[in-house]
Amino acid sequence: MIELGYYSLVLCWVMTLFGIVALWLSRHQTSTLRQTGYRAVTASFLLLTAASLALLGLLATHDFRVQYVAAYTSLDLPMVYVLTAFWGGQSGSLLLWTFLLGLFSFLVVVRTRGEREQLIPYAAVVILVAQHFFLSVMLYAANPFAAVDVVPADGRGLNPLLQNFFMVIHPPFLYLGYVAYTVPFAYAIAALIAGRRDSEWLRASRPWTLLSWVFLTAGILLGAYWAYIELGWGGYWAWDPVENASLMPWLVGTAFLHSVIAEERQGLFRRWNFALIILTFELCIFGTFLTRSGIVTSVHAFADSQMKNLFLAFMISTALISIGLLVYRAAITRPARNISTVLSKESALLAVNLLFLALTLAVFWGTMYPAFSELLKGEKVSITGDFFNRVTWPLALAVIALAAVAPLLSWRASSPTSLRKGLTWPLVVSVLFGTSLFALGAREPIAIAFFLACCLMAVSMLLEFVRGGRSRQSTAPGQALLPAMVSHTVEHRRRYGAVTTHLGIALTFIGILASSTYTREYDVTLKQGKPASFAEFRAELVEFRERPEIGKDVVFARIRCYKDGRLIGETQPEKHFHRKFEQPQTEVAILPRLKEDVYVVLMGWEQDGTVFARVNINPGIWLLWLGGLIILAGGLIVMLPARRQAATADARQTSPVSFEAEIVTQSSKLE
Amino acid sequence: MVGQKEIMSFVLIPLFFVALIIYVAMPLLSEKGPQAAPHTAPSHKRSLSRTSKTKR
Numbered sequence: 001m002i003e004l005g006y007y008s009l010v011l012c013w014v015m016t017l018f019g020i021v022a023l024w025l026s027r028h029q030t031s032t033l034r035q036t037g038y039r040a041v042t043a044s045f046l047l048l049t050a051a052s053l054a055l056l057g058l059l060a061t062h063d064f065r066v067q068y069v070a071a072y073t074s075l076d077l078p079m080v081y082v083l084t085a086f087w088g089g090q091s092g093s094l095l096l097w098t099f100l101l102g103l104f105s106f107l108v109v110v111r112t113r114g115e116r117e118q119l120i121p122y123a124a125v126v127i128l129v130a131q132h133f134f135l136s137v138m139l140y141a142a143n144p145f146a147a148v149d150v151v152p153a154d155g156r157g158l159n160p161l162l163q164n165f166f167m168v169i170h171p172p173f174l175y176l177g178y179v180a181y182t183v184p185f186a187y188a189i190a191a192l193i194a195g196r197r198d199s200e201w202l203r204a205s206r207p208w209t210l211l212s213w214v215f216l217t218a219g220i221l222l223g224a225y226w227a228y229i230e231l232g233w234g235g236y237w238a239w240d241p242v243e244n245a246s247l248m249p250w251l252v253g254t255a256f257l258h259s260v261i262a263e264e265r266q267g268l269f270r271r272w273n274f275a276l277i278i279l280t281f282e283l284c285i286f287g288t289f290l291t292r293s294g295i296v297t298s299v300h301a302f303a304d305s306q307m308k309n310l311f312l313a314f315m316i317s318t319a320l321i322s323i324g325l326l327v328y329r330a331a332i333t334r335p336a337r338n339i340s341t342v343l344s345k346e347s348a349l350l351a352v353n354l355l356f357l358a359l360t361l362a363v364f365w366g367t368m369y370p371a372f373s374e375l376l377k378g379e380k381v382s383i384t385g386d387f388f389n390r391v392t393w394p395l396a397l398a399v400i401a402l403a404a405v406a407p408l409l410s411w412r413a414s415s416p417t418s419l420r421k422g423l424t425w426p427l428v429v430s431v432l433f434g435t436s437l438f439a440l441g442a443r444e445p446i447a448i449a450f451f452l453a454c455c456l457m458a459v460s461m462l463l464e465f466v467r468g469g470r471s472r473q474s475t476a477p478g479q480a481l482l483p484a485m486v487s488h489t490v491e492h493r494r495r496y497g498a499v500t501t502h503l504g505i506a507l508t509f510i511g512i513l514a515s516s517t518y519t520r521e522y523d524v525t526l527k528q529g530k531p532a533s534f535a536e537f538r539a540e541l542v543e544f545r546e547r548p549e550i551g552k553d554v555v556f557a558r559i560r561c562y563k564d565g566r567l568i569g570e571t572q573p574e575k576h577f578h579r580k581f582e583q584p585q586t587e588v589a590i591l592p593r594l595k596e597d598v599y600v601v602l603m604g605w606e607q608d609g610t611v612f613a614r615v616n617i618n619p620g621i622w623l624l625w626l627g628g629l630i631i632l633a634g635g636l637i638v639m640l641p642a643r644r645q646a647a648t649a650d651a652r653q654t655s656p657v658s659f660e661a662e663i664v665t666q667s668s669k670l671e
Numbered sequence: 672m673v674g675q676k677e678i679m680s681f682v683l684i685p686l687f688f689v690a691l692i693i694y695v696a697m698p699l700l701s702e703k704g705p706q707a708a709p710h711t712a713p714s715h716k717r718s719l720s721r722t723s724k725t726k727r
Contacts, residue, residue, distance in 0.1 A: 004684050011688055015695065035698040043691045050687070 002066060005054030006145040012047035012102075013139060015040050016132040023121045023128070034121060038109050041124055044131065045106035048099045052086075055095060055144055059085055064155055067146045068092055074157035074580065076551045084168045085158050090292060090307075091142035093171065097288070098134040100179040101127060104208075108183060116204055122190030123183070123204075130182050133314050141306045157551070160578050160585040166226035170219055174246055177216025178284040181253060183208035185281035188274050192325040197332045202260050202273065207639065209277075213257055214635035216250050221628040232586035232601045234521065234616035236624075239388040244367040245287035248360050252280045255356035262349050266411055267336025269346075271326070272353070274333055278322040283360075285315050290367070341413045348406040355399045362391040397450055400509060403502055404457035407464055426459040447517045451510065458506035464499045465489065493640050501634030504627045511624025515597075520617040523603075526559065527610045534615065537598070538562040542570070544611050552578045557602055557611045561591060568593065573602035573613060597621050 019040030026034035055068070059082050064070040072085040072092070087093045105127040112120055138144065161167070184205035191201035223243065228236035237243060256276040262268040293308035326333065339346050366383045373381045408414075408422035433455045434448055442448055469485030476484065489496040522534040526541040533539075543558040556574040560567060571589035578585065591598035599616040693700075 001679075003680050004687075007684065007688065011691070015691075018695070032698040032701075036695055039695040039698065043695045046691060 001054045001057045001061075001063070002145050002147065005051045005058070006143070008047040008051040008054065009135060009139060009143075009145070012044045012051070013132065013135045015044045015047060016128045016135060019044065020125050020128045020132065023125045027121050027125075037121065037124070041105050041109045041128065044128075045102040048095075048102035051144075052095060052099045055086060055092065056083060058145075059083060062155070064153075065147055065151050066144075067148050068144045070148055070152055070155040072155070072158050074155040074551075077155075077157055077163075080168065081158050081163050087171045087175070088158050088162055091138060091144035091146075093175070094134060094138050094142050095144050096172065097175055097179055098131060098138065100175055101131040101134060101182060104180060104183055105131060108186075112204065116200065118194050118196070119187060119190045119201060119204060122193045123186040126186035126189045127182055130186075133310075137307065137310050141310065157578075157580045160552075160576060160581055161230060164226055164230050166222050167230070170222040170226055173215050173222055174219030177212050177214075177219050178246075178249065178287060180208055180212035180215060181249065181277075181280050181284050184212070184256075184277050188277045189322060189325065192274065192322075192329045192333075195329060195332055199263055199267075199270075202263060205277075206260070209253070209257060209260070210635060210639045213250075213253050214632060214639065216246065216253065217628075217635065218632055220246050220250060221625075221632075225625065228621075229588055229590065232588045234519065234599055234601075234614075234618065235516075239366065239383075239385045241367045242287075242291050244363050245283075245290045248363055248367075249280050249283040249287060251356050251360045251363070252276055252283055255353045256280055258349050258356075259353050262346050263335075266346060268339065269350070269353075270335045271330070271333040274326055276353075278319070278326070282315060282319050282322075285311065285318070289315060343409065343414045343416065343419070345406060345409040345411050345414070348402055348409055352399060352402050352406065355395055355402070359392055359395045359399075362395065363388065366391070393446060393450070396509070397446070397453055400450070400453040400457050400506070403505070404453065404460045407460060407499070407502075422463075423456075423460075425463060426456045429459045430455040444517060447513055450513050454506045454510045454513070458503055458510075461499050461503040461506065465496065468492065468496065493637050497634045497637030497640070499634070500637055501631050504630030504632075504634055506627070507623050507630060508627030511620050511622065511627055514620030515618045515624065518619045522615045522617075524613045524615055525610060526557070526613060527608075535617070536564050537615070537617070538565075539600075539613070539615065541611055544605065544609055551580065552576050555602070555605070557605075557613065559589075559600060559613065561598055561600075568598070571598070571600045573600045575602050592622065594622070595619060 019037050022033050022037035022040060026037060058066050058069050059073055060079070062069065062073065062075060062082075068089060068091055069085075072088045073082045077085075085092065087096045105124055108127065109120065109124055187201040187205040187208075220243075223246070224236040227238070256273065259269045259273055259276060263270055263273050289308070289311035293311060339350065341347070366388050369383050370381050373379060404426065405419070405423070408419055410418075430452045434452045437448060437451055442451070465485050466481070468488040469481045472484040472488040473479055473481065479487075520535065522537075524532045524534060524539055526532050526539060528541050528544070531538055531540040538561070540560040540562070541557060542560055544556070546553055546555045548554075554574050554576050556572050558570060558572050560570050562568060569591045571591055573589040574587035576585040576587060586601055589600045591600075596617050596619040599618055601614045601616075603612045603614050605611045
């Protein structure tokens with residue numbers, strides 16, 4: 001299997017190079033050479049599948065002749081973690097990335113062959129170039145099939161922190177998001193090379209943009225949830241460089257998702273959209289560069305300085321080529337028109353875009369400042385979460401406030417009267433909400449402002465559903481409001497999927513805000529028969545002992561928690577001492593409740609049975625996870641294919657640019 | 672005796688690779704020479720030639 005894996009990679013390297021040459025040479029005419037190029041795409045996908053299956057086989061059979069298998073698995077590791085160690089290390093995760101590139105290039109070629117013949121060869125070349133780069137990195141610096149000098153009797157095993165269900169599924173989701181952004185980028189570059197004046201590349205890349213965004217969002221949320229339940233510091237986001245590396249492409253990708261609407265509907269922001277997708281792609285590569293180069297210190301990073309130069313060279317060369325193309329094609333990327341008035345949907349979209357970019361810049365600066373400082377001044381500094389919070393919160397507040405107002409604005413120009421009318425109810429509800437928060441004791445101005453903005457956004461989004469239902473009722477009299485809302489939403493999935501996502505964002509922010517502003521932390525000392533009280537809570541130690549398990553010893557404490565004198569549940573925080581890893585691992589115990597999470601960590605103990613625990617009371621955190629699920633549901637609703645007739649009618653009514661392009665495409669087909 | 676491993680390494684894997692290479696090269700290998708060009712000529716050229724015939 002080692003031979004199958006390694007030689008599949010080698011042949012795939014040759015095949016992608018051949019595919020790049022064949023597709024480039026046949027770019028001006030359909031020919032047998034182009035067919036060969038397409039077949040090379042299929043063959044490289046099959047070869048990458050073979051290589052991936054070979055690695056899985058080697059992992060499953062504990063073949064410790066392979067360095068990767070020996071470094072990340074062991075005989076006592078449960079099979080699920082043995083198989084998911086595939087992406088637990090440097091070279092395996094590179095293979096996963098390359099496999100996904102192979103899969104996506106195959107899907108692009110197979111799904112759209114014959115439809116977009118002017119774009120596909122170029123797009124396939126771009127994806128193949130990325131694939132070729134990753135294959136070269138693997139073969140040169142991180143071969144997953146490299147053999148060990150002396151075969152060990154057992155492997156080192158997987159880092160215990162990674163032995164968690166959410167950590168098993170978090171990297172593939174994140175990688176799916178990162179890698180899928182290569183496709184919209186490839187279409188954009190294809191449109192620039194081909195000199196296309198229409199927005200065909202946007203239509204072609206639309207499902208991929210949505211797919212990437214949904215996967216990246218899911219990946220980030222899963223990572224946050226894993227950090228919350230596994231790392232034991234009470235939070236879910238630490239502004240770690242690797243976390244920031246996933247946030248940056250998400251921010252720019254979100255800006256791109258919004259600004260493409262302006263191009264599709266009004267022919268605006270053409271050049272801007274090209275720039276945004278190029279930046280998103282570069283940030284995806286930057287993310288993996290940051291993780292693999294070792295230039296920043298992170299709990300998640302694979303430090304390997306050999307990778308640094310390779311990724312840096314790829315990033316700089318792709319950025320230079322992309323910017324060069326954008327400048328060279330400046331004439332054809334000119335927008336159909338410019339923004340005419342401030343009070344319009346396009347102005348709001350532009351403002352949201354700029355805010356997203358400002359957020360990205362702030363996160364980039366905070367992440368890279370320690371590296372820049374070391375490079376320029378020779379001194380190592382660290383940027384704390386406080387910097388990120390202070391810079392990003394006001395910007396995020398402005399984004400939320402704009403998101404509450406933007407759906408009420410019209411294209412080209414809006415009347416202040418209609419805006420006032422649309423905002424009346426959301427404002428009334430928000431003020432009532434703010435007043436009740438004040439009455440409950442909230443005094444922090446930024447927190448209150450945030451809650452008001454989130455409430456404004458949530459109510460504004462809910463009213464969108466009601467307005468949709470009402471408009472449905474006007475065409476189908478006698479229908480009740482709720483069924484009318486549902487049928488209107490089903491019919492206009494794209495719009496209401498986006499509204500659902502915005503509703504989820506509002507809930508997520510309320511959860512983030514509540515849990516970060518009002519979290520409380522208590523250090524509690526417990527002994528059997530000696531309960532401890534803190535604020536309105538009381539904790540009672542029921543049992544404290546050690547139990548041996550396969551490959552580790554587990555120390556645990558069984559603690560009963562009471563609130564206002566009433567039992568709310570029993571928790572069992574643990575400390576795991578793995579025989580193969582020096583660092584003990586904390587297993588957090590969480591009592592999830594509607595009002596707050598009671599988060600208990602076993603910190604230490606003494607010989608006489610005294611137990612030291614840290615208890616965090618995290619209010620409203622479930623809103624963050626619920627909001628995350630709603631965001632993803634909204635994203636999936638947008639991705640559902642629209643009914644053909646409704647979609648065409650929608651496009652004709654609302655999308656002059658795309659309709660024009662459709663006419664051009666159809667007339668060119670007739671010719 | 673030839674084991675399963677040897678069959679895999681020396682027969683199946685090379686066969687898989689050769690099959691893939693043939694699959695990719697097939698369109699080029701089966702391409703007809705220049706004399707077959709009119710058969711694959713683009714449709715607009717054919718229509719042009721028909722037009723000229725009608726005019727004549």
